[in-house]
Amino acid sequence: MPADPTSLPPPAWRPPSTEIVDARQKVIDAIARAAKKSGRKAEDVVLVAVTKSASDQQVCDLVTLGHQDFAENRVQHLLPRVELVAEYLKNNPNVKTAPGSPRWHMIGHLQRNKVRQVVPAVALVHSVDTLRLAEEIHSLGQKLDRVFDVLIQVNASEEPNKFGVAAPAVLHLAEQLDTMTYLRVRGLMTMAAFSDNPEDARPAFARTADLYHDVRARKIGGDHFNLLSMGMSGDFEVAIEEGANIVRVGRALFESGAAPTA
Ligand SMILES: *Cc1c(COP(=O)(O)O)cnc(C)c1O
Numbered sequence: 001m002p003a004d005p006t007s008l009p010p011p012a013w014r015p016p017s018t019e020i021v022d023a024r025q026k027v028i029d030a031i032a033r034a035a036k037k038s039g040r041k042a043e044d045v046v047l048v049a050v051t052k053s054a055s056d057q058q059v060c061d062l063v064t065l066g067h068q069d070f071a072e073n074r075v076q077h078l079l080p081r082v083e084l085v086a087e088y089l090k091n092n093p094n095v096k097t098a099p100g101s102p103r104w105h106m107i108g109h110l111q112r113n114k115v116r117q118v119v120p121a122v123a124l125v126h127s128v129d130t131l132r133l134a135e136e137i138h139s140l141g142q143k144l145d146r147v148f149d150v151l152i153q154v155n156a157s158e159e160p161n162k163f164g165v166a167a168p169a170v171l172h173l174a175e176q177l178d179t180m181t182y183l184r185v186r187g188l189m190t191m192a193a194f195s196d197n198p199e200d201a202r203p204a205f206a207r208t209a210d211l212y213h214d215v216r217a218r219k220i221g222g223d224h225f226n227l228l229s230m231g232m233s234g235d236f237e238v239a240i241e242e243g244a245n246i247v248r249v250g251r252a253l254f255e256s257g258a259a260p261t262a
Helices: 018-037 056-064 075-091 112-121 131-144 167-178 198-217 236-241
Strands: 046-050 069-072 103-106 124-128 148-155 183-190 227-229 246-249
Touching (some): 056 075, 075 103, 112 131, 124 131, 124 183, 148 198, 183 198, 198 236
Parallel strands (some): 046 246, 124 148, 148 183
């Protein structure tokens, strides 16, 4: 039987490994270069560390480094990780975190029957792709008297097997979400089709950015509609050039040899 990650104590404090310090710095530098290329600043882009390929130790190293944003794409991995980090911080009061940090993001497909477990544990759900899922989150918000922040996931590459709302349906869904008192529609998220060439992702990112600006121009979601989550290890620089202000990076942080080259 596989070990239950929730039953394991978090790793003891250690100075963060040089591998992870270096990998994170490389990603941060690449973000800064891409942001500058599109006339923005590095601080305008949030680096979300996707921990699905990380060890517990690597996650805790990032927490020790003061990293703020973390994500998982599967419920059964997210909840133990949230607990792990909370426990690690409780055991190590010397580890300093910014107020409200660390923040967790749910970036994968979310089933309605998991909403109650997941949504209160995260700062942002990136993957709302149906009205029914939004209604479920809204009704939990009403019950708990909390407002939940969400992004609409767009299927911009139009692959039949991908989750996400088809581009022509995005405006209408955004309007519907905007009427829900206990839900704040904060922006859009997309995933490009897998490819070895980051340029292949550019059209899907550009399409999603167009939709994002369209929603903003119509003032749907008001001033809160200001997040555009696009780009992973293989394509985050292109995503930033196309306007992303949240990138979701896993392998480049946690797999040695996968970091972007200067
Ligand atoms: C895994 C995952 C990522 C990160 O992918 P990497 O290639 O490891 O950077 C980003 N977004 C989503 C939705 C994911 O599932």
